[in-house]
Amino acid sequence: MINLEWFRTFKVIYEAGTLSAAAQALFISQPGVSLHLSSLESYAGHRLFDRDTRKMIATERGTMLYNIIIDHMNKLEEAEHNLHRKSKAEKPTVSVGMSTGIFQYMLEAHIAELPFNLVTRFGAYPQMLQELTNGTLDLILTPQKGTQHNLDYKPFTQERIVLICGNQTETTAFDALLLKDDRAALKTWLSAQNFYTTASDMEHLNRFWTASFDTLPSFRPKYVLPSLGSILRCLSNGKGFAVVPDFLCCNEIAGNAVKVAWEGNPPIENTLYFGKRKHSAYPEEIKYLEEIIARNWPKCPGQLLPQD
Known part of the structure; x- marks a missing residue:
């Protein structure tokens, strides 16, 4: 039978991004985290993460599993939390x-x-x-x-929701289209670029795209990562685009690791x-x-x- 702790471990790996961070969050050893994950993958019959030396990237099946279990896991954690609050009243x-x-x-x-x-x-x-x-x-x-x-x-x-890109991204053609305010050409050009987003939240991208082009994006972002922080680390001194709140990338912009490609028109402010x-x-x-x-x-x- 499947062990429900495997799902808890899977959820934390997905959100933390690394096995070591998941082990710290769960207060168990890293080999224990690896054992839970390998057991779940063996039970499921396919890989849930692509592994490299620095991070765990969810596969498409891993993202599907996360979306299926997240509401149920949150309810179980809520029950656990309520019990904890009663037992730790001091x-x-x-x-x-x-x-x-x-x-x-x-x-x-x-x-x-x-x-x-x-x-x-x-x-x-x-x-x-x-x-x-x-x-x-x-x-x-x-x-x-x-x-x-x-x-x-x-x-x-x-906060202001802005379109950013890595400082190695070539934006000459995009900047020229911005000067012309050619929305149809802007939408076509951007749709062909590599975008980053998070697995659980496409709200920023959808709102930005709808405000600027009066439609939802017709493409799927190429890179789906656990958090906006992961996106910034991948974009820093690299290539690609993402739509993020401005306060999250102040330091990266100041350090010229990323740049604001477009604030949108009309801008999205919250x-x-x-x-x-x-x-x-x-x-x-x-x-x-x-x-x-x-x-x-x-x-x-x-x-x-x-x-x-």
């Missing part, structure tokens, strides 16, 4: 929902200094809003505001909010997290401030 456990990029860039380095337990959740914004309402999450970072009366939203920054329940059980812990994230948020040149 030390608060705060649950936060955000994108993987925000977590990696703004919060990950500060986990060890937190004076409370932390559980992070990565998912779609509507799902996070619902989990905030029902008490599964205590704080979310979101560009979308719900209409629930028990929730409070505080704007803290604004106000980001801290969302929480009006009567939270952990107001001090939530304030602590908000201060860490706000303090470490990159100040991109020309970045807009929220207006509401």
